[in-house]
Amino acid sequence: MSATATKSKTxxxxxxxxxxxxWTKRYPHSNMGLVEALRAVQDWHRRITEAxxxxxxEIFGLPFNRVWGVATxxxxxxxxxxxxxxxxxxxxxxxxxxxxxxAEKALRExxxxxxxxxxxxxxxxxxxxxxxxxxxxxxxxxxxxxLIGRADAAAIAALxxxxx
Amino acid sequence: xxxILTKHFDEPKLHELETYRRLxxxxxxxxxxxxxxxxxxxEVLKSNLRGLGGAGFPTGAKWGTVPPVDKVPGPxxxxxxxxxxxxxxxxDRVLVTRAPHQLIExxxxxAHALGAKETYIFIRGEYQNQYDVLRRAIDEANAAGLTKHAxxxxxxxxxAYISGLDTALLETMEGKKAxxxxxxxxxxxxxxxxxxxxxxxxETLSMLPFILREGGEAFAKIGSPKNxxxxxxxxxxxxxxxxxxxxxxxxxxRAVLAEAGGVREGHKLKCVIPGGTSMPPLMEKDLDLKLDFxxxxxxxxxxxxxxxxxxxxxxxxxxxxxxxERFLAHESCGQCTPCRExxxxxxxxxxxxxxxGGVSEDIPNxxxxxxxxxxxxxxxxxxxxxxxxxAYLQRFPEDFKKRIPDGQKS
Numbered sequence: 001m002s003a004t005a006t007k008s009k010t011x012x013x014x015x016x017x018x019x020x021x022x023w024t025k026r027y028p029h030s031n032m033g034l035v036e037a038l039r040a041v042q043d044w045h046r047r048i049t050e051a052x053x054x055x056x057x058e059i060f061g062l063p064f065n066r067v068w069g070v071a072t073x074x075x076x077x078x079x080x081x082x083x084x085x086x087x088x089x090x091x092x093x094x095x096x097x098x099x100x101x102x103a104e105k106a107l108r109e110x111x112x113x114x115x116x117x118x119x120x121x122x123x124x125x126x127x128x129x130x131x132x133x134x135x136x137x138x139x140x141x142x143x144x145x146x147l148i149g150r151a152d153a154a155a156i157a158a159l160x161x162x163x164x
Numbered sequence: 165x166x167x168i169l170t171k172h173f174d175e176p177k178l179h180e181l182e183t184y185r186r187l188x189x190x191x192x193x194x195x196x197x198x199x200x201x202x203x204x205x206x207e208v209l210k211s212n213l214r215g216l217g218g219a220g221f222p223t224g225a226k227w228g229t230v231p232p233v234d235k236v237p238g239p240x241x242x243x244x245x246x247x248x249x250x251x252x253x254x255x256d257r258v259l260v261t262r263a264p265h266q267l268i269e270x271x272x273x274x275a276h277a278l279g280a281k282e283t284y285i286f287i288r289g290e291y292q293n294q295y296d297v298l299r300r301a302i303d304e305a306n307a308a309g310l311t312k313h314a315x316x317x318x319x320x321x322x323x324a325y326i327s328g329l330d331t332a333l334l335e336t337m338e339g340k341k342a343x344x345x346x347x348x349x350x351x352x353x354x355x356x357x358x359x360x361x362x363x364x365x366x367e368t369l370s371m372l373p374f375i376l377r378e379g380g381e382a383f384a385k386i387g388s389p390k391n392x393x394x395x396x397x398x399x400x401x402x403x404x405x406x407x408x409x410x411x412x413x414x415x416x417x418r419a420v421l422a423e424a425g426g427v428r429e430g431h432k433l434k435c436v437i438p439g440g441t442s443m444p445p446l447m448e449k450d451l452d453l454k455l456d457f458x459x460x461x462x463x464x465x466x467x468x469x470x471x472x473x474x475x476x477x478x479x480x481x482x483x484x485x486x487x488x489e490r491f492l493a494h495e496s497c498g499q500c501t502p503c504r505e506x507x508x509x510x511x512x513x514x515x516x517x518x519x520x521g522g523v524s525e526d527i528p529n530x531x532x533x534x535x536x537x538x539x540x541x542x543x544x545x546x547x548x549x550x551x552x553x554x555a556y557l558q559r560f561p562e563d564f565k566k567r568i569p570d571g572q573k574s
Contacts, residue, residue, distance in 0.1 A: 027317070028239075028282070029357055034339030035322050039289060060339075073341040073497075074322035076289050088290075092251035093441050093487050094400040094473055130325060130491055131251040132290055135400035135473070136407050145292035 011051050016044060020059050030060055038071055046082045075130070083118050087111075087159070088129035088142040089151070095131075098138035099152070104128065106153040110160045124160070166386050168374045168394050169367065170410045173262055179297060181304040184265040190310060192373035196273045197313070204277035208372070210380030212392030217245055217328075217365030218439065218469040220457035222390075229352040230360045233279050240360040242280045242314075243337070244271055244369060246287040246294070247321055247328035250440035251491060252471025255396040255408050256366040260287075260294040263370065264301035268316065270369035272305075273376055275314035278362055282315050286333055289320040325495035329543055330363040332497070343499045344543040365469070367396055388414025391456035395470055399424040402431060402476040414459065418451040420472065431476035435559065439468020441488045442548040444555030445475070464555075481560035482567055486514040488552045496545060503546035506537035510553050522568035530557055 010017060019040055023033030037060070041052050048071045050064075057067040071077050089107060091100045107126045111119055118125045134140035137149025141159075148155060177183040184190070196204050209224030230240060244267065248256040260267060267285075275283050287295050295318060302316050319337055321327045327336040331345035334356050355361020371393055375383045384392040391413035397420055400406040404425030411420055417436060427433045435445035438455065444465040446453065453460065457467050475484065493507035510533055513526050530553045538550030557564055 027319070029338070031339035032319070032337055032357075035336055036320060039320060039322060069341055070339065074324050076321075076323035091487075092491060093437075093484065094252060094406075096487050097401050097473075097475070097479065129290075129323075130494060131249055131253075133248050133254045133257045133288070135252055135254050135398060135471070138400060138406075142290055147293070 009051075010055050011045070011049070012041075012055060016040070017059075020056060024060055031062070034060055034062075034067065034070060035074070038067075038074075038077055042077050046084070046086070047078045047080060049079070078116075080116050081118050081122075081125070083123055083125035085124050085143055085159075087124060087126040088132065089126060090130070090132040090134065090138070090140040090142070091128045092131035092135070094135035095139040098150075100139040102153070103139045103141070103151045103156065106156040110153075110156050165410075166394065166412055167410050168383075168386070169259060169263065169266065169370050169396060170408070178263055179261070179265070179301065181265060181301070181308060184263070188377060189265055189373070190269050192376035193269050193272050193276075193310065196276050196376045201277045201279055204273065204376070207380040208277070208375060211371075211375045211383040212380075212387060212390055213368065213371055213375060213383065214391055214457050215365060216367040216371075216395060216469065218250070218466075220467060223364065223368055226352060226364075227274075227278060227362060229350065230278055230362060231353065236360060238359060239282060240278060240280050241356045241362070242271060242274045242278055242283040243333065243356060243361055243363045244283070244285040244287075245328060245330065245333055245363050245365045246285055246291070247333060248291075248366070248469070249288055249325040249328050250442060250469055250471050251488070252400060252437060252440045252473045253398050253469045254400075255398045255470060257291060257294060258398075258408050259366055259370055259396065260291070261297055264297050265305070266370045266373060267298075267366055268301055268305050268310075270372035271316060272310065272314060273372040274362065274364060274369060280314055280362075282317070284337065284356075285316065285318050286327075286337060287318060287320055288327070289322050292320075295320060324497070325491075326497045326543070326545060329545075332543070333363060334361065341497070343497050346542050367469075386412050388412075388454060388456045388459065390458060395455070395467070397470040397472045399472045399474065401437075401473040402428050402479070403474040404428055411455075413456040414454045416452050416454055417446055420455065421451075421474065424472075424474075427474060427476050431478065434475045434477050434479055436475070437471070437473040439466050440471035441473065441491065442466075442544075442552065443468045444551060445559065447559060480567075481556040481563035482514060482517055485553050485556040486511065486518060489514060489549065492545060492549050492552070496549070500541035500543075500546055502537045502540045503549055506533055506546070507549045509533055510549060514553070517564065517567050520567070520569070524568060524570045526568060527557065527561075527564055530554070 023037040024030040053067045057064045132140045141148040141151040213223040215221045326332045327342040332342040336342045351361045396410045409423040498504045534550035534554040
């Protein structure tokens, strides 16, 4: 699709529109706010669609493909719908040595969905992530912004029950 | 043992301005502000401080390449690289969490030395907790009038390892794909938005308060020749007490391992990755090697960012190399063909070996592939792709041969 989304068809709420505009003004050049703006979109919609990127491109005064290139480059941005709790399992070397394979099996079985797939109620999704910088607590999980160390089957079961 | 950055880490409220100040905090900045900018840079040169983000470039020398304001007028920036993402490294996370003001003081010293009125802390998006810690500390510093000469703002990344490379970090900050730039020009001449920019790591900048307070010579004296001060190792893997350990530059591998309690109970050391998974491993024969940016080179590896991963006899070199190459293939930005393709092919060969379908040609092919990537890409990620597979092949040929049905022939 091309950058034809008009303001009347914006996928964002008025408050979100305002926040996106604020990111164009935060730094010495408007483009410097783009990655932060896309982070906000990912938070709101739990993914970034072409319509989202087209509207961001309009707000930033950039071509659609310029913004879509960034939105599809960075691993934090997804085109698939993440769960409200987006679970990232570190499979860097230290986490792998400490049992990230077993944690992956536990995630798959406990949440009942394959990688990068949302549970039917929209609550959870899980995916492998690269080093989370928590090697001394391996294996590490990132649940949205929250780090959970020593993620064994019991910790993952507690996470599913909302107890962790 | 001498500690600089972690000296007061038993203070539970070190992250608060009041506590930090009680423990000599912001005295280095006060001293720096009484000095001319060039004098501050001279002190840093004298200290033999090296870039602790991995490159090991002398910090004072890097600063010296920034054109002076009277020659190149206009803004110049200092950017903190807090995009720690190298597997095995977590010291920046701990340093920021426990001592955010130590970093902020260092940043404000650097800003004075370089004439920067605006500074930025670029932090990986996964470190939201540390982002919040820094936000509060910056607010405290602003309220206390410590940032009159230079502002500090934050920006988060979006999950790409390559954003931790200085020029790719600047591209990310400019709202672009994190594709490394081909230097020259180097960032100190043309960096953020084309302006002179110094990108320094968290640990490097955190050393500055001590250097200004105690003097460059006192700092240099703590380390080894041309490697001033201390270094903070992140130690993990098959070790009794994983965690961060600060030791003087030039401490032996044996000493660092002892700090972390040694190899886990009942197991035998196989090798130690010294600086993050991109660095070839050290072997048992290297236990008395002195660890600094220069001396470690004798063992064919690098200090990197001090991400030390200990491996015992249960770790198989093929599996380890595969884990690292898989990471690199995922994180290759795709700009240079040898890296983009070479990393994927390396992973494919290693997976074939792991599945039992390896052929004897796989070993020379891995070596040749490594040679065809190393030195042929814009940034060092490509070098790493070629270096890691060859390093494990060279050090542990038996691990490879035993998993290839006709491997003994090669």
